[in-house]
Amino acid sequence: MQNLDNYLRKYSYLVEYSSEDEAYLARCIELGIMAHGESQEEAITEIKEATRVHLLMLAEDGDEIPQPSRGQKFSQTPSSLIR
Numbered sequence: 001m002q003n004l005d006n007y008l009r010k011y012s013y014l015v016e017y018s019s020e021d022e023a024y025l026a027r028c029i030e031l032g033i034m035a036h037g038e039s040q041e042e043a044i045t046e047i048k049e050a051t052r053v054h055l056l057m058l059a060e061d062g063d064e065i066p067q068p069s070r071g072q073k074f075s076q077t078p079s080s081l082i083r
Contacts, residue, residue, distance in 0.1 A: 004055055008048055010068030015043050028054075030066045 012029040023036045026047035035050045037043035058065055 004052055007055055007065065007068060008051055011051060012069055013044065013047055015040050015047075030069055 011031070013026055014029060015024055015026045017023075018025050018036075021036065023038060024040050024043035025034060025036050026043035027034045028047055028051045031051060031054055033047070033050050033054055035043060035046035037046050055065060
């Protein structure tokens with residue numbers, strides 16, 4: 001398996017604020033996993049850790065590691081849409 005850091009840098013992430021959860025929700029697009037945080041920065045930190053753990057589990061089980069789609073991207077909901 002390639003270095004985990006290479007995957008973490010190249011996966012795509014989406015961060016959105018959830019007024020229902022009163023938290024920022026982050027998702028790794030390629031893996032479909034989610035994490036949350038009280039700030040955007042915390043959500044990003046948490047999704048990267050969740051992604052790292054998920055990749056370790058896939059490798060340990062001998063499962064294929066999904067390839068990054070293009071390169072790391074962080075997207076977020078514009079603040080004008082947050083209520």
